[in-house]
Amino acid sequence: MLLSPFGSLYLACEVGFWNWLPKYLIGRGIAENRALNILGLGFAVGMLMGRLVGSRLLLKVSADMVCLVGSLLIAGTTFWTLRAHDPTLIWVCVFLTGFVMGPVFPSAMGLTGDAFPLMTATCMGIVITAGWTGTAVSSWLIGTMAGTDNSHLGAALLLLPAFSVGMLLIILVLRPMLARARTQALVN
16 A cells, blocks of 8 residues: 555655754744744645645645646745745745645645545554654654754755655556556546
């Protein structure tokens, strides 16, 4: 069930970004209140808007395509957030990260429902549990790599774009299987 590691990597990105970005920004000299505003307003509003747009997008585009493109864009936006220096540009990158993350998790749940028409709730529970497990492991991993003084936090946060690439690879493997399942559902 490849949707479980996908959920694990996605939630590792979302929660890792949320938990560690303010510490990273503060370590780069941005005032604590500004760092928290960049995250709270940029990421949260971006995610909310991404979910709203994503709900309309899913009427025209398949959920696996949303996950595929979303994974690619998450890799780019998380990477550029870590490379930006100007607080305004960082806010834009953080907003875009939230925006592109917004539709991914609901789309992954839709894929789970489509792939498992029987025992759907159980399968969704497994994917969600795997996601929260990924969050726990990734938070520990980022913290360990960052060091006790967070001196290596920037390098540790590069795990987020790497996790996004992992999501992309999983979706690329899943797409043919999902296409066959859709075709089979139409036949029945």
